[in-house]
Amino acid sequence: MKELGISREVVKPVLKNLLELYDMNWKLIEENNYRTLADAIFEPLDSKKSIAEGSTSSNTNTAIHKKRRKLIQVEDETEPIVNLTRPGVQSDNSSSSVQRKSKKLHNINDITRGTEKIKIPLIDDIGLEPPKFLYIPQNISYQDAYVPFSIARISDRDCCLNCNGDCLSRRVPCACSRETGGEFAYTPQGLLKDYFLNTCISMKRDPQDHHLFHCQDCPLEKAKNEHNPEPCKGHVLRKFIKECWRKCGCTMDCGNRVVQRGPTCKLQVFSTEGKGWAVRSAEYLPKGSFICEYVGEILTNTELYERNKQGRKNERHTYPVLLDADWGSERVLEDEEALCLDATHFGNVARFINHRCHDSNLIEIPVEIETPHHHYYHIAFFTKRNIDPYEELTWDYGIDFDDVDHPIKAFECQCASPYCRDRRKAIAAGGTKKKDSVVKGTASGSTSRKLNYKQVQ
Numbered sequence: 001m002k003e004l005g006i007s008r009e010v011v012k013p014v015l016k017n018l019l020e021l022y023d024m025n026w027k028l029i030e031e032n033n034y035r036t037l038a039d040a041i042f043e044p045l046d047s048k049k050s051i052a053e054g055s056t057s058s059n060t061n062t063a064i065h066k067k068r069r070k071l072i073q074v075e076d077e078t079e080p081i082v083n084l085t086r087p088g089v090q091s092d093n094s095s096s097s098v099q100r101k102s103k104k105l106h107n108i109n110d111i112t113r114g115t116e117k118i119k120i121p122l123i124d125d126i127g128l129e130p131p132k133f134l135y136i137p138q139n140i141s142y143q144d145a146y147v148p149f150s151i152a153r154i155s156d157r158d159c160c161l162n163c164n165g166d167c168l169s170r171r172v173p174c175a176c177s178r179e180t181g182g183e184f185a186y187t188p189q190g191l192l193k194d195y196f197l198n199t200c201i202s203m204k205r206d207p208q209d210h211h212l213f214h215c216q217d218c219p220l221e222k223a224k225n226e227h228n229p230e231p232c233k234g235h236v237l238r239k240f241i242k243e244c245w246r247k248c249g250c251t252m253d254c255g256n257r258v259v260q261r262g263p264t265c266k267l268q269v270f271s272t273e274g275k276g277w278a279v280r281s282a283e284y285l286p287k288g289s290f291i292c293e294y295v296g297e298i299l300t301n302t303e304l305y306e307r308n309k310q311g312r313k314n315e316r317h318t319y320p321v322l323l324d325a326d327w328g329s330e331r332v333l334e335d336e337e338a339l340c341l342d343a344t345h346f347g348n349v350a351r352f353i354n355h356r357c358h359d360s361n362l363i364e365i366p367v368e369i370e371t372p373h374h375h376y377y378h379i380a381f382f383t384k385r386n387i388d389p390y391e392e393l394t395w396d397y398g399i400d401f402d403d404v405d406h407p408i409k410a411f412e413c414q415c416a417s418p419y420c421r422d423r424r425k426a427i428a429a430g431g432t433k434k435k436d437s438v439v440k441g442t443a444s445g446s447t448s449r450k451l452n453y454k455q456v457q
């Protein structure tokens with residue numbers, strides 16, 4: 001304790017109380033590197049500080065937290081973190097299921113089980129239920145999804161067979177830059193270029209200002225109401241990043257291969273009060289940094305609908321992501337081509353990233369890697385601005401909190417954004433927000449309210 005700058009005078013009375021409480025059993029106090037003692041010292045300090053700051057945030061980067069983190073070393077849990085429910089039965093990942101259940105802290109040294117190049121610890125300060133899922137570093141088809149990767153399906157126009165080394169250092173950009181207008185989306189430092197990132201941010205923020213594609217037979221509307229679907233509300237034709245791949249002559253170090261190399265920053269999963277598990281980075285991240293992909297099972301929309309139906313009564317999904325960036329460009333999509341990613345049972349670190357309305361610090365961008373056919377693609381998260389160490393990483397799920405028919409039911413949003421779209425909270429608090437202050441039409445039929453958000457961007 002002295003090493004942490006805690007004086008004898010502070011330790012002594014706490015220790016005395018603990019010994020009395022534990023019938024002089026030293027073993028209980030020594031366990032986990034004197035964690036009980038540390039908790040007993042820090043907890044009253046933590047709560048005093050939160051009261052003084054009027055804050056209940058669990059991730060406040062205070063000196064106390066720093067000291068405590070130093071002491072509480074992450075245990076190496078050799079047990080797999082899975083306790084997988086049988087296929088088809090949803091595990092409950094709603095915020096209610098991730099509430100504080102016991103005082104036992106579930107720290108894990110590396111949730112990836114060595115499947116990523118980096119270790120991703122799970123740090124529990126408050127005693128949350130451990131997550132029930134299996135970590136996978138890459139997407140995998142559940143059953144019916146049609147995801148054909150083949151050399152023959154990549155034309156010579158869609159790859160750079162004759163390149164070698166690093167495509168970014170070529171004087172004339174190669175064929176793989178065509179998707180991004182003849183310029184690569186990445187800088188030599190591996191960040192997304194500003195112009196590209198800013199266009200993606202603007203398309204997400206103001207979809208109504210961009211071209212919407214309307215499907216003739218919208219898979220989303222069919223999932224909501226199979227027999228009498230409403231007309232398609234429109235999908236934004238999203239901008240894609242295109243990375244070099246197997247048919248390209250460049251090396252794995254080529255600057256146009258960022259997402260496929262996997263996460264590299266110091267990510268951590270941590271516990272929060274109210275939102276369950278969350279993700280942060282232990283290091284500073286400049287604007288345009290790649291964080292991770294959204295990895296999960298590749299499902300057809302029908303499979304997702306079936307899963308929702310089965311799980312509806314008592315359990316909830318993590319938030320599945322529709323791969324709808326190109327849906328409207330085809331007249332009718334076959335069912336096995338309308339896909340989504342579901343990270344409920346199998347997923348990567350992205351399944352822990354929480355939602356924040358409008359001013360989230362991450363944005364999800366479609367990435368073409370193995371196939372030029374946009375029924376299937378990757379979803380990659382990039383930072384929208386510079387991010388300080390230990391800031392929670394969030395993205396806007398695009399939820400329409402008013403859409404009661406949506407296959408995925410919205411949760412009660414606790415994002416704390418001044419632009420929060422969840423009107424139920426405002427109404428419960430006696431607010432009088434009117435329906436006409438809402439503008440329909442983001443991708444996936446989600447809703448966005450017209451606020452002064454633009455002015456703060």
Ligand SMILES: C[S@@+](CC[C@H](N)C(=O)[O-])C[C@H]1O[C@@H](n2cnc3c(N)ncnc32)[C@H](O)[C@@H]1O
Pocket residue numbers: 093094095096098131274275276277278316317318319350351352353354355356411412413414415
């Ligand atoms: C993709 S998961 C995110 C990780 C999740 N917190 C966990 O512990 O597994 C989505 C779920 O997290 C919770 N969640 C995410 N963002 C939230 C928010 N802004 N407010 C409340 N709950 C949130 C909801 O339960 C949601 O269904």
